Amino acid sequence: MDIDSETTSSKEDHQTKTIAVLLVGAPGSGKSTFCDKVILSASRPWVRVCQDTIASGKAGRRVQCIMSARAALKEGKSVFIDRCNLDRGQRGDFTTLSSLGAEVHAVVLDLPAKLCVARSVKRTGHEGNLQGGKAAAVVNKMLQNKDLPKLYEGYSRITFCSNENDVEEAIKMYSALGPKDTLQSGCFGQKNPDSEVQPGIMKFLKKVETPKYSTSQAKNSTSSEISADDSLCDKEPEKASSSCNDDVKGTGKNAELAEGTVADRGVSSLSNTPTLAFPSISTADFQFNIELASDIIVEKVEEYANKLGEAKLVLVDTSHGSKILSLVNLKAGRKRIDSSKFTTFVGDITKLYSEGRLHCNVIANTANWRLRPVGGGVNAAIFNAAGPELETATKERAKCLKSGSAVAVPLPSTSPLFWREGVTHVIHVLGPNMNPLRPDCLNNNYREGCKVLQDTYSALFEAFASIVKNEEKFLKGDNISGKPAESLVGKAKDHAPKSDQKVKRESTHESEKTKKFKGSQDGIESDGQGNLGSDRICGGTSKTWGLWAQALYHMAMDPGKYKNDVLEITTEVVVVNDLYPKAKRHILVVARKQGLACLADACEEDEVLLRKMHAKGLEWIQKFLLEDKSLIFRLGYHSVPSMRQLHLHVISQDFDSKHLKNNKHWNSFNSAFFRDSYDVIHEIGRKGRVTLKDNEQLLSKELCCHRCQRAQPDLLHLKAHITNCRIPFPLFLQEKWRLVRASTM
DNA sequence: GTTCTAGAAC
DNA sequence: GTTCTAGAAC
Numbered sequence: 001m002d003i004d005s006e007t008t009s010s011k012e013d014h015q016t017k018t019i020a021v022l023l024v025g026a027p028g029s030g031k032s033t034f035c036d037k038v039i040l041s042a043s044r045p046w047v048r049v050c051q052d053t054i055a056s057g058k059a060g061r062r063v064q065c066i067m068s069a070r071a072a073l074k075e076g077k078s079v080f081i082d083r084c085n086l087d088r089g090q091r092g093d094f095t096t097l098s099s100l101g102a103e104v105h106a107v108v109l110d111l112p113a114k115l116c117v118a119r120s121v122k123r124t125g126h127e128g129n130l131q132g133g134k135a136a137a138v139v140n141k142m143l144q145n146k147d148l149p150k151l152y153e154g155y156s157r158i159t160f161c162s163n164e165n166d167v168e169e170a171i172k173m174y175s176a177l178g179p180k181d182t183l184q185s186g187c188f189g190q191k192n193p194d195s196e197v198q199p200g201i202m203k204f205l206k207k208v209e210t211p212k213y214s215t216s217q218a219k220n221s222t223s224s225e226i227s228a229d230d231s232l233c234d235k236e237p238e239k240a241s242s243s244c245n246d247d248v249k250g251t252g253k254n255a256e257l258a259e260g261t262v263a264d265r266g267v268s269s270l271s272n273t274p275t276l277a278f279p280s281i282s283t284a285d286f287q288f289n290i291e292l293a294s295d296i297i298v299e300k301v302e303e304y305a306n307k308l309g310e311a312k313l314v315l316v317d318t319s320h321g322s323k324i325l326s327l328v329n330l331k332a333g334r335k336r337i338d339s340s341k342f343t344t345f346v347g348d349i350t351k352l353y354s355e356g357r358l359h360c361n362v363i364a365n366t367a368n369w370r371l372r373p374v375g376g377g378v379n380a381a382i383f384n385a386a387g388p389e390l391e392t393a394t395k396e397r398a399k400c401l402k403s404g405s406a407v408a409v410p411l412p413s414t415s416p417l418f419w420r421e422g423v424t425h426v427i428h429v430l431g432p433n434m435n436p437l438r439p440d441c442l443n444n445n446y447r448e449g450c451k452v453l454q455d456t457y458s459a460l461f462e463a464f465a466s467i468v469k470n471e472e473k474f475l476k477g478d479n480i481s482g483k484p485a486e487s488l489v490g491k492a493k494d495h496a497p498k499s500d501q502k503v504k505r506e507s508t509h510e511s512e513k514t515k516k517f518k519g520s521q522d523g524i525e526s527d528g529q530g531n532l533g534s535d536r537i538c539g540g541t542s543k544t545w546g547l548w549a550q551a552l553y554h555m556a557m558d559p560g561k562y563k564n565d566v567l568e569i570t571t572e573v574v575v576v577n578d579l580y581p582k583a584k585r586h587i588l589v590v591a592r593k594q595g596l597a598c599l600a601d602a603c604e605e606d607e608v609l610l611r612k613m614h615a616k617g618l619e620w621i622q623k624f625l626l627e628d629k630s631l632i633f634r635l636g637y638h639s640v641p642s643m644r645q646l647h648l649h650v651i652s653q654d655f656d657s658k659h660l661k662n663n664k665h666w667n668s669f670n671s672a673f674f675r676d677s678y679d680v681i682h683e684i685g686r687k688g689r690v691t692l693k694d695n696e697q698l699l700s701k702e703l704c705c706h707r708c709q710r711a712q713p714d715l716l717h718l719k720a721h722i723t724n725c726r727i728p729f730p731l732f733l734q735e736k737w738r739l740v741r742a743s744t745m
Numbered sequence: 746g747t748t749c750t751a752g753a754a755c
Numbered sequence: 756g757t758t759c760t761a762g763a764a765c
Contacts, residue, residue, distance in 0.1 A: 546746090546764095546765080547765080548746065548747085548764095548765060549746065551746085552746095578746095579746075579747090580746070580747070641746090642746045643746060659747090661747090662759095662760090714758090714759085
């Protein structure tokens with residue numbers, strides 16, 4: 001059924017298209033049998049090239065296999081390459097057979113190890129003399145290191161067989177191929193969901209198992225909502241078609257398990273390693289020689305792979321038949337570049353996560369010298385996908401770009417590329433131009449051209465290294481002493497906001513405070529410490545703070561008076577439990593600085609304070625996680641707070657609280673009204689201030705689950721839904737600095 | 746920030 | 756009848 005009859009008939013008068021089939025499989029997987037069966041019944045002429053017998057009946061070398069295959073193809077015969085071919089290095093050279101006009105296929109006999117072992121132990125008279133007791137050890141060893149083929153290695157088709165039935169089907173299919181028939185291109189029959197992510201990429205991603213949901217999402221990004229829901233509910237198939245807000249109770253343990261699984265295996269690992277995706281520079285529109293370019297890529301990758309620590313590099317191209325990817329793969333294989341640090345990937349660089357499940361937080365753009373979103377290719381695609389945000393952010397950084405250089409642009413969180421794909425930076429690069437129709441053509445001067453291309457890759461990788469370094473610095477909490485808080489460490493337990501006692505206590509206190517101020521008109525008078533009462537300048541506009549709204553301010557100014565209520569006091573912050581916690585854990589880190597009523601008041605000089613507040617929040621999260629490691633936290637600010645004095649919310653994402661009572665509560669923590677501490681710090685660092693959004697609109701928007709983003713009719717449904725929903729958090733939250741969980745601490 | 750209340754909407 | 760929403764008061 002895969003036979004492409006249309007193609008066949010349209011090529012009626014063309015010459016026979018030869019095929020080179022690489023069999024991939026452990027000893028005992030049935031490669032030789034496969035070849036023999038096809039050759040016996042096929043009308044197309046086939047030749048079997050077997051490394052075990054190629055040297056006058058004895059085992060030969062890979063080169064001999066290639067020579068032999070080339071000879072057969074030149075005679076118009078199709079060939080089977082009968083050797084294990086279990087890793088990329090072993091397979092590399094065979095894809096070059098396409099230069100003879102042959103289609104290169106791979107047939108993977110990925111049968112259970114047990115079966116392969118059993119067969120190879122039992123057999124007698126094996127050509128390679130791999131039989132008996134030693135076979136078991138060899139097969140096992142080989143299978144441990146297997147790295148199945150990917151389309152981007154240069155195959156036009158890969159057929160996976162995972163059981164004997166599949167093998168029989170594949171044999172029939174190849175047997176049925178007449179001299180002029182062809183098979184449909186692509187990847188077929190792979191049962192393992194990893195295949196959807198391009199198999200080899202899993203090694204690159206430290207072989208993390210992809211969660212089930214990713215398969216459906218990757219397959220059909222436009223209907224990910226439904227797919228995601230289906231996979232979520234697969235424990236209860238009958239509920240799969242309805243939304244998961246059904247009253248599926250008693251999920252406690254299961255839910256926890258599911259969460260743990262998701263966090264541990266899939267997305268978090270995918271998201272946390274800094275990864276740069278880059279297209280091949282100058283080889284498209286700038287017509288740089290591909291052979292030379294591939295040498296330079298491999299040379300530069302080799303140079304930087306180790307300098308970059310844990311960070312990873314991915315060369316991306318949209319085309320399956322990409323010559324540059326094949327060449328780079330081959331050369332990287334020869335140089336034994338660590339495939340967990342560098343890989344190639346076939347896909348759209350603007351959709352790596354949504355379509356390929358590959359999360360790259362930084363992507364490179366082959367820009368033009370004006371840094372304008374014009375033209376075609378990668379540049380237009382990236383500007384288009386990133387929206388006007390990239391253009392604006394780029395203008396802030398640079399006006400133009402010299403060839404051989406790079407400029408890194410942080411992407412605003414409003415850019416679709418940021419929130420959909422998890423891209424935080426775009427690095428624009430400009431390589432050498434060999435195209436006479438484009439500016440600054442080097443007229444085939446490859447001496448100069450190679451130097452410029454080397455410089456461009458160096459600039460790109462340096463810029464990436466600098467981004468990685470900054471992120472690390474941020475995560476370490478630069479300038480912050482790692483010491484635990486001196487004053488009230490260990491109070492987490494004592495002050496757990498579990499009991500209502502605490503709330504009541506603060507409640508009482510608050511009413512006392514209020515009583516205290518009852519006599520004063522409008523509350524504008526001095527608070528007794530020479531500070532203004534309720535009139536503050538907030539972000540340039542005067543804002544009146546009601547008396548009730550000043551409790552935090554008073555605590556921050558004179559925490560000694562509130563010793564029973566504060567969890568911790570330092571010279572710069574006080575930490576308190578939120579009076580009305582909206583989740584199991586919900587604390588506030590309050591700045592003690594005068595004149596800092598809210599986020600709008602924060603300016604450049606406050607960056608250090610904001611970092612310290614963040615670090616303090618992390619310290620407390622660490623304590624909370626000791627008690628309940630299933631909690632997941634988010635740290636952030638309300639765009640326009642109700643309470644005077646800048647305070648950082650540190651809140652667990654269960655939202656399991658009787659105090660969460662209305663839409664505004666929900667949206668204040670689950671819309672752009674809630675500004676992640678990470679983003680606030682970066683924005684202050686870059687612009688010296690924080691931009692705030694239209695708040696009323698944000699707070700009254702419809703209720704959406706913070707995980708699956710599915711809209712809920714009202715708060716009751718939402719609450720029921722979130723107790724069950726285990727869809728992973730949206731990508732922009734997956735960054736470890738936005739969501740904090742046990743596995744990321 | 747919460748609570749209370751009244752009127753609208755269902 | 757119940758639920759939702761907005762405004763006032765604290």
